[in-house]
Amino acid sequence: MSDQETVLEMNDLHTHFFTDSGEIPAVDGVSLRVNKGEVVGIVGESGCGKSVASLSIMQLVPSPPGRIVDGDIQFKGENLATATEKRMRKIRGNEISMIFQEPMTSLDPLFTIGNQMEEAIRIHQKISKKEARTKAADMLKQVGIPRAEAILDEHPHQLSGGMRQRVMIAMAMSCDPELLIADEPTTALDVTIQAQILDLMRKLNKENDTAILLITHDLGVVAEICDRVVVMYAGQVVEEGTAREILKDPKHPYSQGLIRSLPKLREREQKLYSIPGTVPKPKMGRVGCRFADRCPFAFDRCYEETPSLIQLNNQRTSRCFLYDKEAQEDAESPVGS
Amino acid sequence: MFSYVMRRLVMLIPVLVGMTLITFSIVHLIPGNPAQVMLGETATAEAIADLEESMGLNEPYLVQYGLYISDLLQGDLGTSLRSKAEISQEIWPYIAATFELTVFAMLFAIFIGVNAGIISAWKQNSWFDFLAMLFALVGVSMPVFWLALMEQWVFAQELGWLPAYGRENSRDPMAPITHFYVLDSLIHLDFARTWVTLKHLILPSIALGTIPMAIIARMTRSSMLEVMKSDYVRTVRAKGSGTFLVIYKHALKNAMIPVLTVIGLQTGVLLGGAILTETIFSWPGLGRYVYEAINYRDYPVIQSGILVIAFIFVIINLVVDVLYKLIDPRIKY
Numbered sequence: 001m002s003d004q005e006t007v008l009e010m011n012d013l014h015t016h017f018f019t020d021s022g023e024i025p026a027v028d029g030v031s032l033r034v035n036k037g038e039v040v041g042i043v044g045e046s047g048c049g050k051s052v053a054s055l056s057i058m059q060l061v062p063s064p065p066g067r068i069v070d071g072d073i074q075f076k077g078e079n080l081a082t083a084t085e086k087r088m089r090k091i092r093g094n095e096i097s098m099i100f101q102e103p104m105t106s107l108d109p110l111f112t113i114g115n116q117m118e119e120a121i122r123i124h125q126k127i128s129k130k131e132a133r134t135k136a137a138d139m140l141k142q143v144g145i146p147r148a149e150a151i152l153d154e155h156p157h158q159l160s161g162g163m164r165q166r167v168m169i170a171m172a173m174s175c176d177p178e179l180l181i182a183d184e185p186t187t188a189l190d191v192t193i194q195a196q197i198l199d200l201m202r203k204l205n206k207e208n209d210t211a212i213l214l215i216t217h218d219l220g221v222v223a224e225i226c227d228r229v230v231v232m233y234a235g236q237v238v239e240e241g242t243a244r245e246i247l248k249d250p251k252h253p254y255s256q257g258l259i260r261s262l263p264k265l266r267e268r269e270q271k272l273y274s275i276p277g278t279v280p281k282p283k284m285g286r287v288g289c290r291f292a293d294r295c296p297f298a299f300d301r302c303y304e305e306t307p308s309l310i311q312l313n314n315q316r317t318s319r320c321f322l323y324d325k326e327a328q329e330d331a332e333s334p335v336g337s
Numbered sequence: 338m339f340s341y342v343m344r345r346l347v348m349l350i351p352v353l354v355g356m357t358l359i360t361f362s363i364v365h366l367i368p369g370n371p372a373q374v375m376l377g378e379t380a381t382a383e384a385i386a387d388l389e390e391s392m393g394l395n396e397p398y399l400v401q402y403g404l405y406i407s408d409l410l411q412g413d414l415g416t417s418l419r420s421k422a423e424i425s426q427e428i429w430p431y432i433a434a435t436f437e438l439t440v441f442a443m444l445f446a447i448f449i450g451v452n453a454g455i456i457s458a459w460k461q462n463s464w465f466d467f468l469a470m471l472f473a474l475v476g477v478s479m480p481v482f483w484l485a486l487m488e489q490w491v492f493a494q495e496l497g498w499l500p501a502y503g504r505e506n507s508r509d510p511m512a513p514i515t516h517f518y519v520l521d522s523l524i525h526l527d528f529a530r531t532w533v534t535l536k537h538l539i540l541p542s543i544a545l546g547t548i549p550m551a552i553i554a555r556m557t558r559s560s561m562l563e564v565m566k567s568d569y570v571r572t573v574r575a576k577g578s579g580t581f582l583v584i585y586k587h588a589l590k591n592a593m594i595p596v597l598t599v600i601g602l603q604t605g606v607l608l609g610g611a612i613l614t615e616t617i618f619s620w621p622g623l624g625r626y627v628y629e630a631i632n633y634r635d636y637p638v639i640q641s642g643i644l645v646i647a648f649i650f651v652i653i654n655l656v657v658d659v660l661y662k663l664i665d666p667r668i669k670y
C-alpha cells in the first residue's frame with residue numbers, strides 16, 4: 001500500500017557499537033516503513049538487533065559505545081539519524097514516544113506517578129502544573145486505570161506491573177504522538193495482563209490513529225495486533241510482509257522456524273519445536289547467509305554469497321536464495337513444508 | 338514521618354544501653370586498683386581511699402552501674418580528676434568547637450565532592466573526569482597531618498593569608514554564648530569577628546574535608562554512572578527532557594542514596610574528633626579534650642568523652658536514616 005501516507009521510513013540503517021573487542025554491527029542495513037495508523041511488528045530472537053534499531057529512531061542508543069554509522073531515518077521530511085540533540089528533544093515524547101519492556105524499572109522510584117506524568121506533559125506543552133495534572137488524570141482514565149486521581153499521588157512501587165505499563169502507555173500517549181514505539185511491552189507481564197495491554201494498544205491505535213512499531217519475539221503478539229511484520233535476524237531484515245501472509249505462509253526458512261516453534265492449541269505436540277542453535281554474535285565483514293548454520297535448506301551458495309532482499313510481490317520481501325529467480329533451478333522450493 | 342522518627346528513637350534505647358555498658362566497663366577493665374592507676378604510683382593510701390569513695394568503687398558492680406545510669410539520666414557526666422570541674426559543664430565548648438569545624442569541613446567536602454562527581458560522570462573519560470579522579474585518588478591517600486602542615490606552611494607562614502592556629506584571635510577573645518563562634522559573632526552583630534572566625538576555619542576545614550571530599554566525589558561518580566544507565570533515566574530521556582532535568586532531578590536524587598551513607602559515616606568520623614588535626618591547628622575540640630584526658634589518666638573524662646562521641650555517632654545515624662526515608666518512598670518500617 002505505497003499510496004498510504006508514510007510516518008517513518010528507515011533506509012539501510014547501520015548502528016554499530018565500538019567496543020574494546022572491536023566493532024559490532026548490531027543493526028546492519030535495516031530498512032523498514034511504518035504507515036499512518038498502522039501497527040508494524042519487528043520480530044526476531046534475542047540479540048537480533050530489534051532494540052538497537054528502535055532506539056536508533058529516538059537517538060537513544062547508549063553512546064558511547066553505540067553510534068549510527070550509515071543510513072537514514074525519515075520522519076515527516078526530516079532525517080532523524082542526523083538530527084541534532086536539541087531537535088530530538090522536541091521529537092521525543094512529543095511526536096514519537098517509546099515504552100519499554102521492564103515496567104518495573106522504567107519509572108523513577110523516587111517520584112510520584114503524577115510528578116512523572118506532569119513532567120512528560122510539561123516538557124512539550126506550556127501549561128500550568130494544575131492543568132498538567134488534570135490532563136495526566138484524563139490520560140490514566142483513557143488507559144483504563146480506575147482511581148486515576150489517587151494513583152497520581154502514588155509511587156511506582158505501589159503499583160503492579162500491568163498498572164505500571166498502563167502508566168507508561170498513558171505517559172507516552174500524553175502528547176498525542178504520531179508514532180509509538182513499544183519495545184517488548186508485554187514480555188515481563190503475565191498472560192492475562194499481556195492480553196489487556198495489547199487490547200489497550202489496539203484501542204489507542206484505532207481511536208487516535210497512532211502508528212505503532214511493536215517489537216517482540218512473540219509471534220502470538222504479532223497475530224494479535226500487527227498489520228505488517230518485519231522479521232529480523234542477526235542485524236538484518238530477512239522477511240517482510242503483511243502479518244496475515246507471514247503467519248499463514250512464511251517464506252524465509254527463519255520465519256518458518258519461528259512459526260513452527262509457536263505453541264499450537266489443537267495439535268498435541270509433545271515437545272515444542274525450537275530452531276536449533278542460537279543467533280550468531282554480530283561481527284564485521286561476514287560473507288554468506290547469516291542463517292546458514294541453522295537453516296535446514298542451506299546449500300553451497302548460502303555459504304559463498306550473501307543473499308539480498310528479494311521482492312516476492314508488491315509488499316513481500318525475503319532474504320533467501322531459494323527465491324532468487326535467476327538461480328531457481330539450483331534448489332527445490334521449500335514452500336509448503 | 339513523626340511516627341517513624343519516634344519508632345527509630347525507641348529502637349535507639351538498646352543501643353544506648355549497650356554504649357553505657359561499654360563506657361562503664363572502661364573504668365572497671367583497668368587491671369588492679371582503678372583508683373591507684375588513676376592517681377599514679379606516688380598517690381597516698383588516703384587519696385586512693387578518697388577517690389574510691391567518691392567514685393563509688395567500693396560498691397558492687399550492679400549498684401555502681403545503676404548509679405552511673407541514674408547520674409547520666411540527670412545529665413551528670415562525673416567530675417574531671419584534673420580540673421575538678423563538672424564534665425557536663427566543661428565539655429560543651431569542646432563539642433561546639435568540633436561541631437563547627439565538622440560542619441564547615443563537610444560543607445566543603447559535600448559541595449566540591451558531589452559536583453565534581455556529577456561532572457565526572459556526565460563527562461565520563463574527559464580531561465575533567467581524569468583530573469578530578471586523579472585528585473580524588475591523591476586526596477584519599479594523602480596523610481591528613483601532612484596536608485595540614487603544608488597548608489600552614491604555604492597559606493599561613495609563606496603567604497600570610499590565613500591564620501594557622503586556634504578558633505579566634507587570642508588577643509581579642511569572644512564572649513561566647515553558644516560556643517559556635519560563627520553563630521556567636523552573628524548574634525553579637527560583630528561581622529568583623531565573623532570574618533575572623535571564618536578565616537580560622539578555612540585551613541582546618543580543608544585539611545579535614547579533603548578525605549571525605551575525595552570519597553564523596555568517587556562515590557557520586559560511580560553512583561551517577563550506574564543510575565545514568567538505568568531504565569528510568571532512559572524513560573526520562575525518551576520523554577524529551579533536557580540534560581539538566583535528567584541529571585539534577587532524576588539521576589542525582591537516585592544517585593544520592595549511597596552517597597548519603599558515605600556522608601553520614603564521614604560526618605561521624607569528623608565529629609568523633611580528629612585528634613591529629615585538632616592538635617596541629619590548636620583547635621580546642623573533642624578529640625583534643627579526650628586525648629589530653631588520656632595523657633592525664635583522667636578516666637571520668639575519657640569515659641564521658643567516649644560516651645559523647647558514641648552518642649553523636651548514633652544521632653548522625655538516625656539523621657541519615659530519616660533523610661533516607663525523606664528521599665526514598667520505598668523504605669518502610
Ligand SMILES: Nc1ncnc2c1ncn2[C@@H]1O[C@H](COP(=O)(O)OP(=O)(O)OP(=O)(O)O)[C@@H](O)[C@H]1O
Pocket residue numbers: 017019024026044045046047048049050051052053062065066217281282
Ligand atoms: N551497549 C552495548 N554495547 C555493545 N554491544 C551492544 C550493546 N547493546 C547491544 N549490543 C549488541 O547489539 C546486539 C543486538 O542487541 P538488541 O538489544 O538490539 O537485541 P534484541 O533483538 O532487542 O534482543 P532482546 O530480545 O534480547 O531484547 C546484541 O547482540 C549486542 O551484541
Ligand code: SF4
Pocket residue numbers: 252253254289290291292293295296297298299302307319320321322
Ligand atoms: S539463503 Fe540459504 S541458508 Fe539462508 S535462509 Fe535461504 S536457504 Fe537458508
Ligand SMILES: [Mg+2]
Pocket residue numbers: 050051052183
Ligand atoms: Mg531488546
